[in-house]
Amino acid sequence: MVRIQDRYCWEAEHADKRVFRQYGADGSENPSTLIRPEEVVRFSILPRVPGLPRHDLLMDRTRGERFVRRFGRGFMKERGGGMQNVEYLQCVETNRYRLWVFSSTGQGVITHPEFEVYL
Amino acid sequence: MAANVQIHEMSNATTGVDKTSGTVRFKSADEATVDTNNRLQIPGAGTDYSYTKQLRAYFNSAPSVDIQNLRAYSDGGNGFGTGVGVQYNVPAGGLGTFPNVDSDIAGTDLFTKTSGSPIDLDVNNTGPHTGTGYKGDILRLQMTVASTASSGQLTAETLTVAYDET
Numbered sequence: 001m002v003r004i005q006d007r008y009c010w011e012a013e014h015a016d017k018r019v020f021r022q023y024g025a026d027g028s029e030n031p032s033t034l035i036r037p038e039e040v041v042r043f044s045i046l047p048r049v050p051g052l053p054r055h056d057l058l059m060d061r062t063r064g065e066r067f068v069r070r071f072g073r074g075f076m077k078e079r080g081g082g083m084q085n086v087e088y089l090q091c092v093e094t095n096r097y098r099l100w101v102f103s104s105t106g107q108g109v110i111t112h113p114e115f116e117v118y119l
Numbered sequence: 120m121a122a123n124v125q126i127h128e129m130s131n132a133t134t135g136v137d138k139t140s141g142t143v144r145f146k147s148a149d150e151a152t153v154d155t156n157n158r159l160q161i162p163g164a165g166t167d168y169s170y171t172k173q174l175r176a177y178f179n180s181a182p183s184v185d186i187q188n189l190r191a192y193s194d195g196g197n198g199f200g201t202g203v204g205v206q207y208n209v210p211a212g213g214l215g216t217f218p219n220v221d222s223d224i225a226g227t228d229l230f231t232k233t234s235g236s237p238i239d240l241d242v243n244n245t246g247p248h249t250g251t252g253y254k255g256d257i258l259r260l261q262m263t264v265a266s267t268a269s270s271g272q273l274t275a276e277t278l279t280v281a282y283d284e285t
Contacts (some may be wrong), residue, residue, distance in 0.1 A: 003123075005122075006120055031285075032184065032285060069285075072121060072283070072284040074124060076124065076279065076280045076281070077277055077278070077280075078143060080142055080275025081275075082138055082140040084139060118192070118237065119234070
């Protein structure tokens with residue numbers, strides 16, 4: 001069973017067409033700090049389990065749109081049965097908006113870039 | 120892979136019990152066992168205090184880069200009923216206050232802390248946090264039972280811990 005925080009991974013494409021992936025072909029992991037934000041033209045949140053949708057963001061750099069960063073937000077809740085990870089949001093932040101993807105359902109929510117989602 | 124973050128119930132600053140599958144149960148004894156022994160008593164007058172519970176994040180596996188913005192909050196509604204409350208503090212220095220006590224810690228009402236105004240658990244042990252082990256601050260909780268409370272077993276309330284991972 002894939003943990004909720006591992007249901008999605010990321011992929012970033014730079015203007016020179018180089019693609020940076022979270023996981024290499026050998027399964028090794030690359031940190032998102034390798035991404036050069038000013039060069040990103042596409043950022044994708046990709047499912048690692050069947051049934052979840054992918055999400056792609058295209059940066060229109062000619063109109064000043066820029067990738068800022070990517071992070072995950074984990075939520076652990078104690079409801080009387082233990083402190084469990086119940087949701088994990090993948091967040092992609094640009095200078096114009098944030099895309100939040102729910103790892104449990106694949107739902108996407110777009111907010112202002114300074115808006116914080118807490119569940 | 121994303122980090123494996125656990126919440127531990129601490130018996131001292133660097134030793135605790137993983138609460139991934141176990142309830143945090145307020146008791147009249149200083150122990151983490153989940154059973155119906157050492158129940159809290161409704162006092163004839165005044166307020167009875169549980170032994171404190173001290174919770175801290177434990178990284179069982181490391182994040183790819185780091186984790187920051189450790190936060191804790193309630194749902195904002197005290198469902199325990201009249202006369203029962205939970206108060207908290209974040210001990211200065213981040214190392215907690217041990218051993219646990221059953222005297223009034225004079226903390227803040229946990230149910231005033233919601234997702235819009237969460238408890239900051241990076242105040243003393245500031246992030247970003249890397250590697251494995253105990254990270255961030257200790258959240259010290261204590262249940263209070265006043266003479267106006269009703270007897271019986273309570274329905275669990277929700278505590279949320281959130282974190283940002285890069």
